[in-house]
Amino acid sequence: MADIDPLEREILAAVTATEDEAALETIRVAALGKKGSVSELLKSLGAMAPEERKSRGAQINRLKDRVTAAIAERREALKHVALDQRLNSETVDVTLPVRETPAEAGRVHPISQVVDELTTIFADMGFAVAEGPDIETDDLNFTRLNFPEGHPAREMHDTFFFPPKPDGSRMLLRTHTSPVQIRTMLSQKPPIRVICPGRTYRCDSDQTHTPMFHQVEGLVIDKVSHLGHLKWILEEFCKAFFEVDHVKMRFRPSHFPFTEPSLEVDIQCRRDRGEIRFGEGQDWLEILGCGMVHPNVLRNCGLDPDVYQGFAWGMGIDRIAMLKYGMPDLRPFFEADLRWLSHYGFRPLDLPTLAGGLST
Numbered sequence: 001m002a003d004i005d006p007l008e009r010e011i012l013a014a015v016t017a018t019e020d021e022a023a024l025e026t027i028r029v030a031a032l033g034k035k036g037s038v039s040e041l042l043k044s045l046g047a048m049a050p051e052e053r054k055s056r057g058a059q060i061n062r063l064k065d066r067v068t069a070a071i072a073e074r075r076e077a078l079k080h081v082a083l084d085q086r087l088n089s090e091t092v093d094v095t096l097p098v099r100e101t102p103a104e105a106g107r108v109h110p111i112s113q114v115v116d117e118l119t120t121i122f123a124d125m126g127f128a129v130a131e132g133p134d135i136e137t138d139d140l141n142f143t144r145l146n147f148p149e150g151h152p153a154r155e156m157h158d159t160f161f162f163p164p165k166p167d168g169s170r171m172l173l174r175t176h177t178s179p180v181q182i183r184t185m186l187s188q189k190p191p192i193r194v195i196c197p198g199r200t201y202r203c204d205s206d207q208t209h210t211p212m213f214h215q216v217e218g219l220v221i222d223k224v225s226h227l228g229h230l231k232w233i234l235e236e237f238c239k240a241f242f243e244v245d246h247v248k249m250r251f252r253p254s255h256f257p258f259t260e261p262s263l264e265v266d267i268q269c270r271r272d273r274g275e276i277r278f279g280e281g282q283d284w285l286e287i288l289g290c291g292m293v294h295p296n297v298l299r300n301c302g303l304d305p306d307v308y309q310g311f312a313w314g315m316g317i318d319r320i321a322m323l324k325y326g327m328p329d330l331r332p333f334f335e336a337d338l339r340w341l342s343h344y345g346f347r348p349l350d351l352p353t354l355a356g357g358l359s360t
């Protein structure tokens with residue numbers, strides 16, 4: 001006992017004094033490990049007489065049990081302390097406002113929103129989306145659309161031309177989405193029912209014109225479609241897009257080389273202190289051009305005008321976006337100013353649907 005008691009006191013004192021689990025493990029190894037102080041005592045048993053070994057052995061084993069228990073207890077206590085410390089240092093202040101995720105903080109540009117809206121509306125009427133390149137040939141942008149060479153209508157488009165190629169032909173930035181009509185008729189067999197939203201370019205810039213702008217073209221080709229269908233489609237579109245029950249539309253005779261007859265469409269509105277309301281009022285606002293596809297255009301695409309017929313229209317997307325969302329100036333659309341975008345932009349996860357609402 002003479003050597004056991006001081007050893008026990010020494011070990012237990014060290015156990016109580018230690019403040020971290022690593023140090024406690026060092027104490028455990030120093031006492032109970034293979035070469036530890038308690039294990040050394042056990043080794044001394046071999047040299048003893050049987051009687052003495054019995055009582056001494058029991059004493060040492062009890063010492064071992066007490067040390068083991070003390071270490072286990074201390075380890076538990078230290079674990080709690082460590083956990084408390086972590087909980088204190090890693091607390092979350094649940095009263096703080098939640099930071100927005102990128103999907104919540106980002107905004108969809110009004111043009112993208114309007115393209116999604118009109119695609120949704122026309123998809124519901126059975127239209128597919130067709131696309132073409134921004135850089136077009138003179139042939140597709142003008143010639144096949146029945147603009148004769150040297151015709152003044154070409155000059156009216158303020159075209160951006162690329163330098164001429166060795167063969168004299170010039171590529172250009174498409175001045176309207178109408179060349180996608182040609183591409184579609186060349187690559188698909190009627191019946192055709194497509195819309196073609198996209199970027200268009202003209203050398204023009206003021207409050208309502210930018211050198212790059214957006215149009216959406218519509219094209220229907222089959223054997224029976226006529227102006228009555230076109231009127232219905234455009235009316236249904238305007239009601240759905242402007243989210244009103246009635247719109248009054250006015251079809252005025254006009255001229256485009258690629259349609260015959262050609263019409264321009266105005267919708268009735270009321271201008272009220274900078275705001276525009278549809279379905280009421282005395283004012284008319286021009287929103288698109290349209291007509292029956294010209295027989296020459298059908299022929300230029302390999303379609304027999306005695307068999308096939310159809311209609312087309314072209315509408316400025318930026319224009320209807322400005323009207324619908326009350327944006328007075330077109331230029332900030334393309335200035336990439338985050339303040340403008342966070343004011344006029346749309347939440348990314350609020351996708352426009354006919355059932356759920358287009359713009360809410």
Ligand code: DAH
Binds near residue numbers: 256315
């Ligand atoms: N391409 C014409 C423009 O940019 C708009 C247009 C008018 C397109 C009549 C059409 C149409 O498809 O039939 O001024």
